Amino acid sequence: MLNLNFKKGVFLPKDEIMNLALRRNLFYPAAEIYSSSPSGFWNFGPFGSIIRRKIVEQWRKKLVEKEGFLEIDGTVILPRDVFEASGHLKSFSDPIIQCLKCNSLHRADELIKDSIYEIVPESMSNQELEALIKKHKIVCPKCKSENFSNVRRFNMMMRVMIGATEDNECYLRPETCQSIFPDFLRIYKNIQKLPLGISQAGKSFRNEIAPRNSLLRERELGQMEIEVFFNPNKIDNVEGWDEVKDYKLNLLLLGKEDVEKISCDEACAKKIVSGKLIAYLLARTQQFYESLGISNNLIRFRQLADDEKAFYSKETWDFEVKIDLGWVELVACNYRTDYDLKGHGNISKKDLSVVEDGVRFIPHVFEISAGIDRTFYVLLDLAFKKEVRGREERIYLDLSHEIAPYFIAVFPIVSKDGLPEIAKRIKNDLESYDFDVIYEEKASIGRRYAKIDEIGVPYAITVDYETLSDNSVTLRERNTMKQKRIFIADIPTKLWLLKNKKISFDDL
Numbered sequence: 001m002l003n004l005n006f007k008k009g010v011f012l013p014k015d016e017i018m019n020l021a022l023r024r025n026l027f028y029p030a031a032e033i034y035s036s037s038p039s040g041f042w043n044f045g046p047f048g049s050i051i052r053r054k055i056v057e058q059w060r061k062k063l064v065e066k067e068g069f070l071e072i073d074g075t076v077i078l079p080r081d082v083f084e085a086s087g088h089l090k091s092f093s094d095p096i097i098q099c100l101k102c103n104s105l106h107r108a109d110e111l112i113k114d115s116i117y118e119i120v121p122e123s124m125s126n127q128e129l130e131a132l133i134k135k136h137k138i139v140c141p142k143c144k145s146e147n148f149s150n151v152r153r154f155n156m157m158m159r160v161m162i163g164a165t166e167d168n169e170c171y172l173r174p175e176t177c178q179s180i181f182p183d184f185l186r187i188y189k190n191i192q193k194l195p196l197g198i199s200q201a202g203k204s205f206r207n208e209i210a211p212r213n214s215l216l217r218e219r220e221l222g223q224m225e226i227e228v229f230f231n232p233n234k235i236d237n238v239e240g241w242d243e244v245k246d247y248k249l250n251l252l253l254l255g256k257e258d259v260e261k262i263s264c265d266e267a268c269a270k271k272i273v274s275g276k277l278i279a280y281l282l283a284r285t286q287q288f289y290e291s292l293g294i295s296n297n298l299i300r301f302r303q304l305a306d307d308e309k310a311f312y313s314k315e316t317w318d319f320e321v322k323i324d325l326g327w328v329e330l331v332a333c334n335y336r337t338d339y340d341l342k343g344h345g346n347i348s349k350k351d352l353s354v355v356e357d358g359v360r361f362i363p364h365v366f367e368i369s370a371g372i373d374r375t376f377y378v379l380l381d382l383a384f385k386k387e388v389r390g391r392e393e394r395i396y397l398d399l400s401h402e403i404a405p406y407f408i409a410v411f412p413i414v415s416k417d418g419l420p421e422i423a424k425r426i427k428n429d430l431e432s433y434d435f436d437v438i439y440e441e442k443a444s445i446g447r448r449y450a451k452i453d454e455i456g457v458p459y460a461i462t463v464d465y466e467t468l469s470d471n472s473v474t475l476r477e478r479n480t481m482k483q484k485r486i487f488i489a490d491i492p493t494k495l496w497l498l499k500n501k502k503i504s505f506d507d508l
């Protein structure tokens with residue numbers, strides 16, 4: 001489950017990020033022209049949806065496919081029995097409390113966290129929460145009243161009734177993995193081999209009482225999840241172990257203040273993790289986020305205490321990234337043991353066990369559950385740069401080549417005198433080489449540069465009057481605004497070198 005961490009006080013997204021998102025249609029509230037639209041639902045606009053898609057593509061390429069994991073695309077609506085089996089009907093709830101003066105609803109744990117700046121364990125009982133609220137004389141944030149109802153539990157799953165008579169009770173999945181577990185046996189029968197990684201990227205739904213912080217707590221959220229099914233007796237048999245054994249994980253151990261860099265080997269030897277497979281998967285997760293351009297000193301795995309962990313987890317590491325206002329959890333890594341397959345086996349009355357070396361057992365699961373939209377938000381926050389040059393202020397997104405919506409922009413400096421025709425030919429040529437290209441000819445060149453800077457396009461080519469005489473164009477670099485003249489014939493090769501980081505812009 002996803003949790004936010006606080007440095008102090010309420011965590012608010014940077015206004016600047018929100019302004020940029022709205023100005024460039026990266027993301028914005030769903031159905032915003034209607035006042036009846038509930039909060040916590042966000043649409044990704046033309047540029048935002050490309051960045052978001054590229055994040056998922058990177059995950060697929062660098063984690064799923066590289067590790068030989070499989071991917072499914074399951075439905076978001078699942079029958080009640082699934083959530084009876086998963087425990088969500090019973091346990092997937094938030095403590096809520098109502099102000100008796102203004103009737104506003106609050107999450108009791110959030111109310112406490114926002115008032116006394118302390119993390120409230122998920123396991124805290126209703127009575128304990130009530131006692132804390134009384135002890136600290138916490139007031140309603142809306143009307144300042146101290147008069148609250150008792151704490152009660154509110155199930156966060158969204159119910160849907162299926163069929164003309166609406167007699168089949170179903171739910172929108174609160175996590176994508178709940179369409180993976182019921183599929184396990186079908187997929188295993190085809191593969192007959194453990195460990196077996198089954199992944200999925202898709203939407204999940206949580207009826208949050210107080211969605212906030214834009215993409216950091218939504219009611220409809222994107223998840224990319226990997227469930228690795230394995231034989232618990234072979235947790236230390238890991239193919240590819242040599243590739244990670246010396247790799248250092250950034251671990252924040254229970255009760256510690258500082259992150260320690262601990263090699264996978266050492267983490268296993270000191271029994272910090274339950275086995276090599278877990279160290280291996282944590283390493284691959286950390287490497288994946290580093291490959292998206294997040295610097296190593298801004299990331300950590302935080303070890304969760306028993307009372308903080310989700311109800312199904314034996315061992316949990318929250319992968320967190322530091323942005324201006326604090327650490328944000330992007331991935332929950334949960335050792336779910338045989339909890340899920342056991343539960344689904346019991347309720348479905350199907351035998352979900354497998355046989356290996358003549359022994360029958362229920363596979364264990366280690367999960368890497370990443371938030372797509374949170375990853376999107378954090379990458380945006382880290383990429384956001386503002387610089388002042390003289391009286392001019394410039395904003396640009398320092399996105400990596402892999403997730404920038406386009407690699408190159410092509411502009412004719414004016415939309416006449418044959419320049420657009422040349423620019424369009426360059427665009428078509430680059431697309432035939434598989435570059436992602438954005439072409440624009442409206443607005444002044446300065447405005448067009450400002451636009452592509454703000455959506456993170458790394459390079460731009462401008463066709464101008466000089467092009468007519470010598471077939472050269474201007475190539476501009478986003479981060480430095482440096483410009484170079486290059487010949488049209490050299491464009492594909494030079495861009496390929498830049499894209500694949502074979503050469504720097506200065507050495508071009």
Ligand SMILES: [Zn+2]
Pocket residue numbers: 099100101102103104140141142143144145
């Ligand atoms: Zn109130």
